[in-house]
Amino acid sequence: MAKPLRIDSVMKKYGNTTALTEIQLDIQKGEFVSLLGPSGCGKSTLLRIIAGLDAPTAGKIRMNQVDVTTNSPASRNIGMVFQSYALFPNMTVKKNIEFALKPKKLSRKAINQKAERMLKIVGLSDLSQRFPQQLSGGQQQRVALARALVTEPDFLLLDEPLSALDANVRHQLQQEICRIHNELGMTTIMVTHDQEEALTMADRIAVMHNGQIVQYDTPQNIYHYPANSFVASFIGTSNRIEKGGKTLIVRPEQFYISNEWSGVETTIESMMFKGAFYRLDVNVIDKTSSYLAKKFIVDLPSSTVDVEEIQPGKRLYLSLHQSSLTSLKELVI
Structure with missing residues (x-):
C-alpha cells in the first residue's frame, strides 16, 4: 500500500x-x-x-x-x-x-x-x-x-x-x-x-x-x-528488576497489596496522593525474595486502599497482577 x-x-x-x-x-x-x-x-x-x-x-x-x-x-x-x-x-x-x-x-x-x-x-x-x-x-x-x-x-x-x-x-x-x-x-x-x-x-x-x-x-x-x-525510562514510570541476568520492566500499577504469605515484604519510605492513585516509594525487606531490587515505585488506586495503612514507616506486602507475570517475558530489555 x-x-x-x-x-x-x-x-x-x-x-x-x-x-x-x-x-x-x-x-x-x-x-x-x-x-x-x-x-x-x-x-x-x-x-x-x-x-x-x-x-x-x-x-x-x-x-x-x-x-x-x-x-x-x-x-x-x-x-x-x-x-x-x-x-x-x-x-x-x-x-x-x-x-x-x-x-x-x-x-x-x-x-x-x-x-x-x-x-x-x-x-x-x-x-x-x-x-x-x-x-x-x-x-x-x-x-x-x-x-x-x-x-x-x-x-x-x-x-x-x-x-x-x-x-x-x-x-x-x-x-x-x-x-x-x-x-x-x-x-x-x-x-x-x-x-x-x-x-x-x-x-x-x-x-x-x-x-x-x-x-x-x-x-x-x-x-x-x-x-x-531508553523507551522504558522515558515513557511513564518503571521499575527495573534484575532476574537471571536479565532486566525486567514493571510499571508501578502492576503491583497490588497481598497477604504476607504471597508477597514481597517492604516498608513504605514515602507516600504521595496523586488523585486517582497513591504513589509509594517502598524498600524491600524480604532479602530472600526473587525480586532482586532494593526499592520499588508502586501505584495503588486511591479508592481501594486505606490511607492509614500506607503511611511512611508502615510495612506492606506486594505482589504482581497475574497479567503482569505473563507479560514480563516480553518486557525483557
Missing part, C-alpha cells in the same frame, strides 16, 4: 554535528503520528524537513508518492501550527484565517464561506470580529489552527502547539485537535516532548533519541512493551 508520507533514509548534519541519522518512517493516510522525545533529540528538525523549511543532508521525502525533497513549503500542500501563534495583531480573527487563502486567488464569496466553516469547526464563530489581543491563549491557538486548516492541506504539522498553555486549556485543545483531525480525516504529525500528550492523542508514536527513531508503534505497545531501556 502506498503511504501518503514516506521519509526515506533522511540524515541531517550541521557542520560536524549530526542532528538526524538514517530516519525511516512511513505514515498512513489519515493517521495521527506524534514525534516524541526529549529536547535536542531531533524531532523539530525532522518536522522542519517534512515541511520544507529545512533541507536534509541525505535522504528523500515523498508525499503522496511524489518526491518533494527539494520542493518549497508552499508546493507541499501542508498546514503548520507553531508554539507561537504568529497571528497578525491588526487583523480580526476572521481576517487572520482568510489571509491564508489569499494565494489561492479565490472569489470573495468562496473565501468567506471557507473562513466561516473553519470558525464553526474550531468553535470561534462568535468571536470572529475580535482581535488577537482580545482572546485567551487557547482561543488564539484555535485561530492559528483554523488558519492552517482553511487551505484544506493534505498534511497538518504541529510543532509543540500546546506547550505554552496551562493544563486545563491544554487538555481541552488536545480533545479539540483530535476531534478536528477525525472530522477532516487529515494526516497529522505532531512534535511534542510531553509523553502524556502523545499517548493521549496519537495513533502511532515515533520515539526519538539522539537523532534516531528508537521505537515506532502504537501508544499501547510503546507503554506496555518498550523496545529498549
